[in-house]
Each structure stands twice: as C-alpha cells, then as structure tokens.
Amino acid sequence: MTSESAAGGTPAIPGGNAAEAGTPEEVAAPKQIDQSGETRSVRLESMRALAASAVMVGHTFGQSIGYGAPALATYPRRVVYGGGFGVFIFFCLSGYLLYRPFAVRDVGDGATVNLARYARNRVLRILPLYYAVVIVLIFLDPQLRHRLPLLKFATFTQTLFADTADLPNSLLWSVTVEIVFYATLPFLAWGIAVVARRSALRAAIVILALGAVSYVVWLTYGPHSLEHLSLGIHSFAANFVYFTPGMLLALIRTSWAGVVPSWLPAILQRSTLWLLASAGLMMIVFYRYDLDLLVMTAGFLAVGACVLPIRDGILLRALDWRPLAILGLASYSLFVWHFPIVSALPAGSSWLHFAVLLPIGAVLSIAAALVSYWAIESPFLRLRRRWSSASAATGTSQGSNVEKRPAS
Numbered sequence: 001m002t003s004e005s006a007a008g009g010t011p012a013i014p015g016g017n018a019a020e021a022g023t024p025e026e027v028a029a030p031k032q033i034d035q036s037g038e039t040r041s042v043r044l045e046s047m048r049a050l051a052a053s054a055v056m057v058g059h060t061f062g063q064s065i066g067y068g069a070p071a072l073a074t075y076p077r078r079v080v081y082g083g084g085f086g087v088f089i090f091f092c093l094s095g096y097l098l099y100r101p102f103a104v105r106d107v108g109d110g111a112t113v114n115l116a117r118y119a120r121n122r123v124l125r126i127l128p129l130y131y132a133v134v135i136v137l138i139f140l141d142p143q144l145r146h147r148l149p150l151l152k153f154a155t156f157t158q159t160l161f162a163d164t165a166d167l168p169n170s171l172l173w174s175v176t177v178e179i180v181f182y183a184t185l186p187f188l189a190w191g192i193a194v195v196a197r198r199s200a201l202r203a204a205i206v207i208l209a210l211g212a213v214s215y216v217v218w219l220t221y222g223p224h225s226l227e228h229l230s231l232g233i234h235s236f237a238a239n240f241v242y243f244t245p246g247m248l249l250a251l252i253r254t255s256w257a258g259v260v261p262s263w264l265p266a267i268l269q270r271s272t273l274w275l276l277a278s279a280g281l282m283m284i285v286f287y288r289y290d291l292d293l294l295v296m297t298a299g300f301l302a303v304g305a306c307v308l309p310i311r312d313g314i315l316l317r318a319l320d321w322r323p324l325a326i327l328g329l330a331s332y333s334l335f336v337w338h339f340p341i342v343s344a345l346p347a348g349s350s351w352l353h354f355a356v357l358l359p360i361g362a363v364l365s366i367a368a369a370l371v372s373y374w375a376i377e378s379p380f381l382r383l384r385r386r387w388s389s390a391s392a393a394t395g396t397s398q399g400s401n402v403e404k405r406p407a408s
Helices: 042-065 074-106 115-140 140-149 150-154 172-196 200-220 236-244 244-256 271-287 294-306 315-316 320-331 329-341 351-393
Strands: 032-035 038-041
Touching: 032 042, 032 320, 032 351, 038 042, 042 074, 042 236, 042 294, 042 320, 042 329, 074 172, 074 200, 074 236, 074 271, 074 294, 115 172, 115 329, 140 200, 172 200, 172 236, 172 294, 200 236, 200 244, 200 294, 236 244, 236 294, 244 294, 271 294, 271 315, 294 315, 320 351, 329 351
Parallel strands: none
Antiparallel strands: 032 038
16 A cells, blocks of 8 residues: 555656756655555654654743743743644644545545545554553543543543543643544545535635634634633634645645646745745744734645655755654654653743753653554554555555544
C-alpha cells in the first residue's frame, strides 16, 4: 500500500517542465522514513515534530512563569507561550492527509476509498494510546478515580461537559476533536461530492462555507486566546474550521495533478516564501491571540510548502533532517505525555526557571514519547500493516486509503 504520507511530500512532476514546476534539482522527490513497515514523508513527520515540540515549549513556559494574562504581559512571553497554537498544525495535516483520498475519488481519477479499512486504520492508530493515557493518569492520581466519569471518556463526550473538558490531561480535548473528525469525514466527503459534482472549485466553496459556519461557532465562545479555553472552544463544531486549510490543499494537489499551473507567478512557486510568510503570520498572531484566521492561513502555507509541487528551498530542505522526522514518528506520544510530565515539575515564575525547566522537561518528555511509541503505538501500527496487506492480498482493498496519524 502506498502511504499518503510518503506521497505527501513534493512529488515528481510527470509531464511537467522547468517553466511550470522548476528544474529537477529544484523540485526533488520526497524523502521517506519507515514507520512500522509503512513509508512516511520525512517533511511531514518533521512538521509534526515541530508542532508537538512547540506545544511542549508553550506548556513548559506556563509551568515556569504561569498561565493567564499576567504571565503574558510582554511580546516575548506571548511568542514562547504561543507554541500551543501548534495543535492547529495537527488539524491542518489531518485535513489534508485524510481528506485527500476522498478528493481523489470525487474530483480526481475516481479511485474507490475502502471505508472499512479507513475505519480500522483510524481505530488502531488513535485509540490504543488515547486509552492508555487515560488509564495511566487515573492510576497515578487517586482523586481522578472519584472525579472522572469514565463513560464520558470511553465515548469521547468529555468535551461536552464543563467538569471533564480538561480532565485528566488538558490536551485530550484535541484528540477527541480528531476522533470526531475521523468519524464524520466520510459523511462530510459524501455531502461535498454530491454538491460539487466532480468540480474541485465547487468542492472548495462547500468546504469554505462549512468552515465559515464553524468559525461562527468558534467566535460565539470567545474571547479567543490560549489562556482562555471555554467549553465551546473544545468542540468539534468550533474546531472544524482548522481542518479546512488541509482539505483545501488536498483539492489543490488533486487538481494540479503534480504540475504547477502556468498561471501561478514564479515567485509564488518558491517554498521558502511560503514558509517565511507562514512564520510571519504566526508572529502577528503571537501579538494578538484573537487573530485566529491568520493561524489557518499560516497552516495552509506551511503544510502547502511540504505537499504541493513547488520549488524546494533551504527552509524546506531543513525538514529533511532525519532526527527531527524520527521525533515526528513519535509526535502523538510526545503530544499526549508531555503535559503531565511538565506539570509534575516544580512551578516557577521567572525566565531563569524556564531556562532550567525546558531541557529537563524536553528530555523527559521525548524519552517518554519514544518509549510510548515503541511499546504502545508501534505494535498496533504493525498490526494495521498486516491487516492491510492481508486485505490487499484477498482483493478486498480498494484504492489507496490515505492513512495518517495526526495526533492532536
């Protein structure tokens, strides 16, 4: 089975020419990395590593200096704490990687999506570690055994209730949002296809309309800053808008078919510009956390630089650094384990405390992530690989079911 993540990097340009998509030296074949027998794009895994690491840095800052408005009085503090916005990069990646096979089916070559395999892959990818985190944290905290309604967590409905939205790990709300996205995506894709009638433009309009409705829900539960997460902000309805940039990228890549269109100006074909623009937008967001639309645009540009057939640049090639990609393979574990680890470290109120706490928290969190990946994630990934291979051998596999693990 061809992994979507492996296909998710800058592809070769069949039928293209230098004027349209750069020379072969400028548009290189994507580098890949093995994840329990499945190939993944080095660049997308590196993007995951950066997103998870940014969230970890933000929480370490909160533990070192404090959470809330007083700790965010200056711009440098808001920049460091703003790493928490990395969760929305995971949502963007999910939107691209999981919607892409549906986009190919509905506005591309019509390849069938095996929904049974899609569901099996999602379950094996996300649920084992999710339940492991819940069980371990309950075991370590006796108070949670009395405070935590397990049924809500078993059914992924904890974010619907004020008393459980942040328990037992304040990041599990985003995993729940991911799970709801996985479950609803086949139905959303079907509805989009019905309206689009094989038109990528109409499909994009539908996605933008759905995103606009979601953003209204998001605005309804303001103020929107990382120091204030109300119950409504935890919901899938409010967060669906952050998946839409990735879904739009899936449509764009399907429509371009590996060749940059002639109407795109040469300057916009450079990945360095896309990544610099993404970083610049995030610097504005750090100044004003309520500029949420810029987060979506920044995610679109960052992920787009990795998956669209535009020219390579020094910044994009930096994502080929293999150690970073290896961390990306364990980014789900890093994302869910770092918060309880960092929260267990001594609290402080100064930059010096942050400088001491960050390397300690990072080492402990990365070590826990690698062990968790080896002990919990990898066995189920291998099981999924075996089942997918058996399915393909018996002829029950239809098309390429794009599997990816955004682990927010």
